Amino acid sequence: MTDRILTTHVGSLIRPQKFVDVLRAIENNETLPPGTYENSLREAVDQIVRQQAEAGVDIVSDGEFGKSYNWAFYVHTRLSNIVTRPLTEEEGGDELATAGGGRDRKAFPEYYAEADKATGLAGRLGNRFINRGGPIQYTGQKDLQRDIDNLKAALGNVKVEGAFLPVVAPASAMPGGMSEYYPDEKSYLFALAEALRVEYKTITDAGLYVQIDDAFLPFMQEKLVPPMSLGEYKQWAQLRIDALNHALVGVPIEKTRYHICWGSWSGPHMFDVEMKDFIDLLLQVNVGAYSFEAANVRHEHEWKVWRNVKLPPGKKILPGVISHATHVVEHPELIADRLIRFADVVGKENVYASSDCGFAQSPLAQRVHPSIMWAKLRMMAEGARMASEHLWGKRAA
Numbered sequence: 444m445t446d447r448i449l450t451t452h453v454g455s456l457i458r459p460q461k462f463v464d465v466l467r468a469i470e471n472n473e474t475l476p477p478g479t480y481e482n483s484l485r486e487a488v489d490q491i492v493r494q495q496a497e498a499g500v501d502i503v504s505d506g507e508f509g510k511s512y513n514w515a516f517y518v519h520t521r522l523s524n525i526v527t528r529p530l531t532e533e534e535g536g537d538e539l540a541t542a543g544g545g546r547d548r549k550a551f552p553e554y555y556a557e558a559d560k561a562t563g564l565a566g567r568l569g570n571r572f573i574n575r576g577g578p579i580q581y582t583g584q585k586d587l588q589r590d591i592d593n594l595k596a597a598l599g600n601v602k603v604e605g606a607f608l609p610v611v612a613p614a615s616a617m618p619g620g621m622s623e624y625y626p627d628e629k630s631y632l633f634a635l636a637e638a639l640r641v642e643y644k645t646i647t648d649a650g651l652y653v654q655i656d657d658a659f660l661p662f663m664q665e666k667l668v669p670p671m672s673l674g675e676y677k678q679w680a681q682l683r684i685d686a687l688n689h690a691l692v693g694v695p696i697e698k699t700r701y702h703i704c705w706g707s708w709s710g711p712h713m714f715d716v717e718m719k720d721f722i723d724l725l726l727q728v729n730v731g732a733y734s735f736e737a738a739n740v741r742h743e744h745e746w747k748v749w750r751n752v753k754l755p756p757g758k759k760i761l762p763g764v765i766s767h768a769t770h771v772v773e774h775p776e777l778i779a780d781r782l783i784r785f786a787d788v789v790g791k792e793n794v795y796a797s798s799d800c801g802f803a804q805s806p807l808a809q810r811v812h813p814s815i816m817w818a819k820l821r822m823m824a825e826g827a828r829m830a831s832e833h834l835w836g837k838r839a840a
Contacts, residue, residue, distance in 0.1 A: 447831035448782055448796055449501040450824050451761060453702055453734060454609035454654055455514055455801025456495075456506035457809040457816055462487035466806050484508055485593050492597035492606075498817055499824025501604040502652065502795070505597070506803070509590040513805040514656055515611045515618075521583020522638055524576045524624065525617070545666040546714040558710065574622035579634045581641035591649045607652035607700065609801075610642050613690060614683035615659040629682060636690035643690060647698040654700045655687065655730065658800075662706040664716035673720060680724055688729050700761060701725075702734035705742070707800035709768045709810070718745040722752055736799040737762035737781065738773070746781070749788045760789055763799030764826065765819045767810050772818045778826025783833055791834040796827040
Protein backbone atom coordinates (compact mmCIF):
# COMPACT_ATOMS: atom_id res chain seq x y z
CA MET A 444 0.00 0.00 0.00
CA THR A 445 1.19 3.54 -0.74
CA ASP A 446 -1.65 5.62 0.68
CA ARG A 447 -2.02 4.46 4.28
CA ILE A 448 -0.48 2.53 7.15
CA LEU A 449 -1.66 -1.07 7.25
CA THR A 450 -2.46 -2.88 10.50
CA THR A 451 -1.48 -6.33 11.70
CA HIS A 452 -0.42 -7.98 14.97
CA VAL A 453 2.03 -10.64 16.17
CA GLY A 454 -0.22 -13.65 15.66
CA SER A 455 -1.44 -15.29 18.85
CA LEU A 456 -5.03 -14.39 19.75
CA ILE A 457 -7.34 -15.51 22.55
CA ARG A 458 -9.35 -18.60 21.63
CA PRO A 459 -13.19 -18.39 21.50
CA GLN A 460 -14.81 -19.97 24.56
CA LYS A 461 -16.42 -22.78 22.57
CA PHE A 462 -13.00 -23.85 21.29
CA VAL A 463 -11.46 -23.46 24.76
CA ASP A 464 -14.06 -25.87 26.12
CA VAL A 465 -12.93 -28.48 23.59
CA LEU A 466 -9.26 -27.90 24.43
CA ARG A 467 -9.95 -28.29 28.16
CA ALA A 468 -11.84 -31.51 27.52
CA ILE A 469 -8.88 -32.86 25.59
CA GLU A 470 -6.50 -31.78 28.35
CA ASN A 471 -8.70 -33.63 30.87
CA ASN A 472 -8.65 -36.78 28.71
CA GLU A 473 -12.39 -36.66 28.13
CA THR A 474 -13.83 -38.74 25.29
CA LEU A 475 -15.16 -36.57 22.47
CA PRO A 476 -17.05 -37.58 19.31
CA PRO A 477 -14.78 -38.19 16.29
CA GLY A 478 -13.90 -34.99 14.43
CA THR A 479 -14.80 -32.71 17.33
CA TYR A 480 -11.37 -31.08 17.56
CA GLU A 481 -10.93 -30.63 13.81
CA ASN A 482 -14.41 -29.14 13.35
CA SER A 483 -14.05 -26.87 16.38
CA LEU A 484 -10.64 -25.67 15.18
CA ARG A 485 -11.98 -24.88 11.71
CA GLU A 486 -14.94 -22.97 13.15
CA ALA A 487 -12.69 -21.06 15.59
CA VAL A 488 -10.30 -19.97 12.83
CA ASP A 489 -13.20 -18.83 10.67
CA GLN A 490 -14.58 -16.83 13.59
CA ILE A 491 -11.27 -15.22 14.57
CA VAL A 492 -10.45 -14.18 11.00
CA ARG A 493 -13.88 -12.56 10.65
CA GLN A 494 -13.46 -10.75 13.97
CA GLN A 495 -10.04 -9.43 12.95
CA ALA A 496 -11.47 -8.04 9.73
CA GLU A 497 -14.33 -6.41 11.64
CA ALA A 498 -11.82 -4.83 14.04
CA GLY A 499 -9.91 -3.25 11.15
CA VAL A 500 -6.91 -5.59 10.97
CA ASP A 501 -5.52 -5.61 7.43
CA ILE A 502 -3.12 -8.55 7.62
CA VAL A 503 -4.66 -11.30 9.72
CA SER A 504 -3.58 -14.63 11.22
CA ASP A 505 -5.28 -17.84 12.32
CA GLY A 506 -4.65 -16.79 15.93
CA GLU A 507 -2.16 -19.68 16.18
CA PHE A 508 -5.14 -21.87 17.05
CA GLY A 509 -3.68 -24.99 15.43
CA LYS A 510 -0.65 -25.09 17.73
CA SER A 511 -0.95 -27.79 20.34
CA TYR A 512 1.33 -26.28 22.98
CA ASN A 513 2.62 -22.76 22.46
CA TRP A 514 4.18 -20.45 19.90
CA ALA A 515 7.55 -22.28 19.97
CA PHE A 516 7.34 -25.77 21.40
CA TYR A 517 4.47 -26.82 19.10
CA VAL A 518 7.21 -27.67 16.60
CA HIS A 519 8.58 -30.53 18.72
CA THR A 520 5.67 -32.67 17.50
CA ARG A 521 6.55 -31.72 13.90
CA LEU A 522 10.21 -32.76 14.01
CA SER A 523 11.78 -36.19 14.11
CA ASN A 524 14.17 -37.41 16.82
CA ILE A 525 13.38 -34.72 19.40
CA VAL A 526 12.89 -35.73 23.03
CA THR A 527 12.32 -33.81 26.25
CA ARG A 528 13.67 -34.76 29.66
CA PRO A 529 13.95 -33.05 33.04
CA LEU A 530 17.20 -31.27 33.79
CA THR A 531 19.76 -33.24 35.73
CA GLU A 532 20.98 -31.88 39.04
CA GLU A 533 24.21 -30.81 37.34
CA GLU A 534 22.28 -28.92 34.65
CA GLY A 535 20.08 -27.08 37.12
CA GLY A 536 22.38 -24.07 37.19
CA ASP A 537 23.06 -24.06 33.44
CA GLU A 538 21.58 -20.83 32.07
CA LEU A 539 21.63 -22.20 28.53
CA ALA A 540 19.68 -25.30 29.57
CA THR A 541 16.92 -23.67 31.60
CA ALA A 542 13.99 -21.87 30.00
CA GLY A 543 13.57 -19.69 33.08
CA GLY A 544 16.11 -17.87 35.19
CA GLY A 545 17.94 -14.72 34.28
CA ARG A 546 18.77 -11.52 36.09
CA ASP A 547 15.14 -10.41 36.26
CA ARG A 548 14.20 -13.47 38.29
CA LYS A 549 17.21 -13.05 40.55
CA ALA A 550 16.42 -9.39 41.18
CA PHE A 551 12.70 -9.95 41.85
CA PRO A 552 12.39 -13.45 43.37
CA GLU A 553 9.29 -12.65 45.45
CA TYR A 554 7.41 -11.37 42.42
CA TYR A 555 8.28 -14.38 40.28
CA ALA A 556 7.37 -16.83 43.05
CA GLU A 557 3.87 -15.38 43.06
CA ALA A 558 3.66 -15.00 39.27
CA ASP A 559 4.72 -18.59 38.63
CA LYS A 560 1.87 -19.87 40.79
CA ALA A 561 -0.64 -17.65 39.02
CA THR A 562 0.49 -18.43 35.47
CA GLY A 563 1.65 -22.02 35.86
CA LEU A 564 5.00 -21.04 34.40
CA ALA A 565 6.96 -22.95 37.02
CA GLY A 566 5.55 -26.22 35.71
CA ARG A 567 6.88 -25.50 32.21
CA LEU A 568 10.44 -24.78 33.30
CA GLY A 569 13.22 -27.20 34.02
CA ASN A 570 13.26 -29.34 30.87
CA ARG A 571 15.98 -29.97 28.33
CA PHE A 572 15.29 -30.56 24.64
CA ILE A 573 17.52 -33.14 22.96
CA ASN A 574 18.07 -34.35 19.41
CA ARG A 575 18.55 -38.09 19.88
CA GLY A 576 18.51 -41.18 17.69
CA GLY A 577 18.93 -39.71 14.23
CA PRO A 578 18.77 -36.63 12.00
CA ILE A 579 16.25 -33.83 12.50
CA GLN A 580 13.64 -33.85 9.75
CA TYR A 581 10.34 -32.07 9.34
CA THR A 582 7.37 -34.41 9.85
CA GLY A 583 4.55 -31.96 10.47
CA GLN A 584 3.24 -31.59 6.92
CA LYS A 585 -0.25 -32.81 7.80
CA ASP A 586 -0.77 -30.38 10.71
CA LEU A 587 0.80 -27.54 8.77
CA GLN A 588 -1.41 -28.13 5.74
CA ARG A 589 -4.45 -28.23 8.03
CA ASP A 590 -3.50 -24.81 9.41
CA ILE A 591 -2.97 -23.41 5.91
CA ASP A 592 -6.26 -24.80 4.66
CA ASN A 593 -8.22 -23.48 7.64
CA LEU A 594 -6.79 -19.98 7.26
CA LYS A 595 -7.29 -19.83 3.49
CA ALA A 596 -10.86 -21.08 3.82
CA ALA A 597 -11.59 -18.36 6.39
CA LEU A 598 -10.11 -15.71 4.08
CA GLY A 599 -12.81 -16.48 1.55
CA ASN A 600 -15.36 -14.86 3.84
CA VAL A 601 -13.60 -11.53 4.50
CA LYS A 602 -11.93 -8.65 2.70
CA VAL A 603 -8.40 -8.07 4.03
CA GLU A 604 -5.01 -7.16 2.56
CA GLY A 605 -3.27 -10.42 3.42
CA ALA A 606 -2.71 -13.18 5.96
CA PHE A 607 0.22 -14.76 7.79
CA LEU A 608 1.10 -17.81 9.81
CA PRO A 609 3.60 -17.42 12.68
CA VAL A 610 6.21 -20.16 13.10
CA VAL A 611 9.35 -20.56 15.17
CA ALA A 612 12.98 -19.62 14.48
CA PRO A 613 15.84 -22.12 15.03
CA ALA A 614 17.09 -20.29 18.15
CA SER A 615 13.65 -20.42 19.78
CA ALA A 616 12.57 -23.90 18.64
CA MET A 617 14.83 -25.62 21.16
CA PRO A 618 16.31 -23.02 23.53
CA GLY A 619 19.22 -24.58 25.34
CA GLY A 620 18.78 -27.67 23.20
CA MET A 621 21.55 -30.14 22.55
CA SER A 622 22.26 -32.92 20.06
CA GLU A 623 23.52 -36.42 20.64
CA TYR A 624 23.57 -37.05 16.88
CA TYR A 625 25.36 -34.14 15.18
CA PRO A 626 29.11 -33.61 15.73
CA ASP A 627 28.92 -29.96 16.80
CA GLU A 628 26.54 -27.14 17.60
CA LYS A 629 26.69 -25.54 14.16
CA SER A 630 25.83 -28.81 12.40
CA TYR A 631 22.92 -29.33 14.77
CA LEU A 632 21.54 -25.80 14.37
CA PHE A 633 21.84 -25.83 10.58
CA ALA A 634 20.11 -29.22 10.41
CA LEU A 635 17.31 -27.80 12.54
CA ALA A 636 17.17 -24.81 10.18
CA GLU A 637 16.87 -27.04 7.13
CA ALA A 638 13.96 -28.87 8.73
CA LEU A 639 12.21 -25.61 9.60
CA ARG A 640 12.72 -24.36 6.03
CA VAL A 641 10.08 -26.90 4.98
CA GLU A 642 7.57 -25.11 7.20
CA TYR A 643 8.58 -21.63 6.03
CA LYS A 644 8.49 -22.46 2.33
CA THR A 645 5.25 -24.43 2.49
CA ILE A 646 3.51 -21.38 3.98
CA THR A 647 4.79 -18.94 1.37
CA ASP A 648 4.17 -21.41 -1.47
CA ALA A 649 0.53 -21.34 -0.31
CA GLY A 650 0.43 -17.59 -0.92
CA LEU A 651 0.60 -16.57 2.75
CA TYR A 652 3.14 -14.50 4.62
CA VAL A 653 5.35 -16.38 7.06
CA GLN A 654 6.27 -14.75 10.37
CA ILE A 655 9.29 -16.21 12.14
CA ASP A 656 9.13 -15.79 15.92
CA ASP A 657 12.36 -15.51 17.89
CA ALA A 658 11.66 -14.34 21.43
CA PHE A 659 14.42 -16.45 22.94
CA LEU A 660 17.26 -14.85 20.97
CA PRO A 661 17.04 -11.39 22.62
CA PHE A 662 15.75 -12.84 25.90
CA MET A 663 18.83 -15.03 26.38
CA GLN A 664 21.05 -11.97 26.76
CA GLU A 665 19.70 -11.24 30.24
CA LYS A 666 20.44 -14.86 31.18
CA LEU A 667 23.94 -15.08 29.71
CA VAL A 668 25.39 -11.63 30.51
CA PRO A 669 27.12 -11.97 32.92
CA PRO A 670 29.13 -14.19 32.99
CA MET A 671 29.36 -13.64 29.24
CA SER A 672 30.27 -10.19 27.96
CA LEU A 673 27.92 -8.46 25.52
CA GLY A 674 30.39 -9.29 22.75
CA GLU A 675 30.41 -12.98 23.66
CA TYR A 676 26.62 -13.05 23.73
CA LYS A 677 26.52 -11.50 20.27
CA GLN A 678 28.87 -14.20 18.99
CA TRP A 679 26.51 -16.79 20.48
CA ALA A 680 23.55 -15.07 18.82
CA GLN A 681 25.36 -14.69 15.49
CA LEU A 682 25.47 -18.45 14.95
CA ARG A 683 21.72 -18.59 15.44
CA ILE A 684 21.14 -15.68 13.05
CA ASP A 685 23.29 -17.52 10.50
CA ALA A 686 21.19 -20.65 11.02
CA LEU A 687 17.99 -18.68 10.49
CA ASN A 688 19.31 -17.17 7.26
CA HIS A 689 20.19 -20.71 6.17
CA ALA A 690 16.58 -21.70 6.83
CA LEU A 691 15.36 -18.78 4.71
CA VAL A 692 17.26 -19.82 1.57
CA GLY A 693 14.70 -20.20 -1.21
CA VAL A 694 11.91 -18.50 0.76
CA PRO A 695 10.70 -15.31 -1.04
CA ILE A 696 11.89 -12.37 1.04
CA GLU A 697 8.82 -10.25 0.26
CA LYS A 698 6.63 -12.86 1.96
CA THR A 699 8.62 -12.98 5.22
CA ARG A 700 8.59 -11.12 8.53
CA TYR A 701 10.69 -11.64 11.66
CA HIS A 702 9.39 -11.03 15.17
CA ILE A 703 11.46 -10.45 18.29
CA CYS A 704 10.48 -9.57 21.82
CA TRP A 705 12.18 -9.79 25.18
CA GLY A 706 10.29 -12.84 26.39
CA SER A 707 7.12 -10.69 26.58
CA TRP A 708 5.92 -12.12 29.91
CA SER A 709 4.40 -9.69 32.38
CA GLY A 710 7.27 -8.69 34.65
CA PRO A 711 9.85 -5.98 35.40
CA HIS A 712 12.12 -6.65 32.36
CA MET A 713 14.82 -4.48 33.92
CA PHE A 714 17.64 -6.38 32.23
CA ASP A 715 16.38 -6.69 28.65
CA VAL A 716 19.06 -6.23 26.02
CA GLU A 717 18.76 -2.72 24.60
CA MET A 718 17.68 -2.36 21.00
CA LYS A 719 20.81 -0.34 20.20
CA ASP A 720 22.88 -3.40 21.14
CA PHE A 721 20.74 -5.82 19.15
CA ILE A 722 19.66 -3.97 16.03
CA ASP A 723 22.72 -4.95 14.00
CA LEU A 724 21.79 -8.60 14.55
CA LEU A 725 18.14 -7.89 13.74
CA LEU A 726 18.92 -6.29 10.39
CA GLN A 727 21.07 -9.22 9.32
CA VAL A 728 18.00 -11.45 9.08
CA ASN A 729 17.04 -11.85 5.41
CA VAL A 730 13.34 -11.01 5.68
CA GLY A 731 11.10 -8.33 4.28
CA ALA A 732 9.83 -6.91 7.58
CA TYR A 733 10.93 -6.63 11.21
CA SER A 734 8.44 -6.84 14.09
CA PHE A 735 9.42 -5.68 17.59
CA GLU A 736 8.06 -4.35 20.86
CA ALA A 737 7.73 -0.56 20.91
CA ALA A 738 4.63 0.15 23.01
CA ASN A 739 5.62 -1.07 26.45
CA VAL A 740 7.24 1.29 28.93
CA ARG A 741 10.58 -0.53 28.91
CA HIS A 742 11.15 -0.14 25.16
CA GLU A 743 8.99 2.69 23.78
CA HIS A 744 11.88 5.18 23.90
CA GLU A 745 13.92 2.98 21.57
CA TRP A 746 12.21 4.37 18.46
CA LYS A 747 15.12 6.83 18.55
CA VAL A 748 17.52 4.02 17.62
CA TRP A 749 16.09 4.14 14.09
CA ARG A 750 17.39 7.70 13.70
CA ASN A 751 20.90 6.28 13.45
CA VAL A 752 20.11 3.10 11.50
CA LYS A 753 19.47 2.93 7.78
CA LEU A 754 16.59 0.60 7.00
CA PRO A 755 17.68 -1.43 3.96
CA PRO A 756 15.79 -0.65 0.73
CA GLY A 757 12.53 -2.55 0.36
CA LYS A 758 12.34 -3.48 4.05
CA LYS A 759 9.45 -2.66 6.39
CA ILE A 760 9.10 -2.32 10.15
CA LEU A 761 6.16 -3.52 12.25
CA PRO A 762 6.56 -1.70 15.58
CA GLY A 763 4.25 -2.62 18.41
CA VAL A 764 1.92 0.32 19.06
CA ILE A 765 -0.42 -1.56 21.42
CA SER A 766 0.68 -3.71 24.36
CA HIS A 767 -0.41 -7.26 25.17
CA ALA A 768 0.82 -6.85 28.76
CA THR A 769 -1.56 -4.23 30.14
CA HIS A 770 -5.34 -4.04 30.39
CA VAL A 771 -5.21 -0.30 29.70
CA VAL A 772 -6.54 0.36 26.18
CA GLU A 773 -4.31 2.74 24.27
CA HIS A 774 -5.85 5.96 22.94
CA PRO A 775 -5.84 6.20 19.13
CA GLU A 776 -4.03 9.56 19.28
CA LEU A 777 -1.19 7.93 21.20
CA ILE A 778 -1.08 5.12 18.63
CA ALA A 779 -1.02 7.69 15.82
CA ASP A 780 1.82 9.57 17.52
CA ARG A 781 3.85 6.38 17.81
CA LEU A 782 3.34 5.56 14.14
CA ILE A 783 4.17 9.08 12.99
CA ARG A 784 7.46 9.01 14.94
CA PHE A 785 8.52 5.84 13.14
CA ALA A 786 7.31 7.15 9.79
CA ASP A 787 9.37 10.30 10.21
CA VAL A 788 12.59 8.29 10.66
CA VAL A 789 12.18 5.35 8.25
CA GLY A 790 9.59 6.62 5.77
CA LYS A 791 5.80 6.39 5.98
CA GLU A 792 5.66 3.72 3.27
CA ASN A 793 7.84 1.43 5.40
CA VAL A 794 5.71 1.31 8.59
CA TYR A 795 2.91 -1.08 9.56
CA ALA A 796 0.99 -0.87 12.84
CA SER A 797 1.29 -3.97 15.04
CA SER A 798 1.08 -5.26 18.60
CA ASP A 799 4.03 -5.81 20.92
CA CYS A 800 3.46 -9.56 21.16
CA GLY A 801 0.73 -12.20 21.20
CA PHE A 802 -2.41 -11.87 23.32
CA ALA A 803 -2.50 -15.55 24.25
CA GLN A 804 0.52 -16.99 26.05
CA SER A 805 -0.62 -20.54 25.25
CA PRO A 806 -3.86 -22.17 24.03
CA LEU A 807 -5.43 -21.91 27.49
CA ALA A 808 -3.69 -18.80 28.88
CA GLN A 809 -4.82 -15.31 27.92
CA ARG A 810 -2.91 -12.15 28.75
CA VAL A 811 -5.86 -9.74 28.73
CA HIS A 812 -9.61 -10.19 28.69
CA PRO A 813 -10.89 -10.91 25.15
CA SER A 814 -13.02 -7.75 25.13
CA ILE A 815 -9.90 -5.72 25.88
CA MET A 816 -7.93 -7.42 23.10
CA TRP A 817 -10.58 -6.48 20.55
CA ALA A 818 -10.76 -2.92 21.88
CA LYS A 819 -7.00 -2.60 21.50
CA LEU A 820 -7.11 -3.87 17.91
CA ARG A 821 -9.94 -1.46 17.04
CA MET A 822 -8.01 1.44 18.56
CA MET A 823 -4.94 0.40 16.57
CA ALA A 824 -6.96 0.58 13.37
CA GLU A 825 -8.29 4.00 14.34
CA GLY A 826 -4.81 5.24 15.27
CA ALA A 827 -3.42 4.00 11.97
CA ARG A 828 -6.19 5.86 10.14
CA MET A 829 -5.34 9.07 12.03
CA ALA A 830 -1.63 8.67 11.34
CA SER A 831 -2.34 8.03 7.66
CA GLU A 832 -4.43 11.20 7.41
CA HIS A 833 -1.57 13.15 8.94
CA LEU A 834 1.07 11.58 6.70
CA TRP A 835 -0.83 11.38 3.38
CA GLY A 836 -3.53 14.01 3.84
CA LYS A 837 -6.68 13.52 1.77
CA ARG A 838 -5.11 10.58 -0.05
CA ALA A 839 -5.41 8.41 3.05
CA ALA A 840 -7.92 5.59 2.63
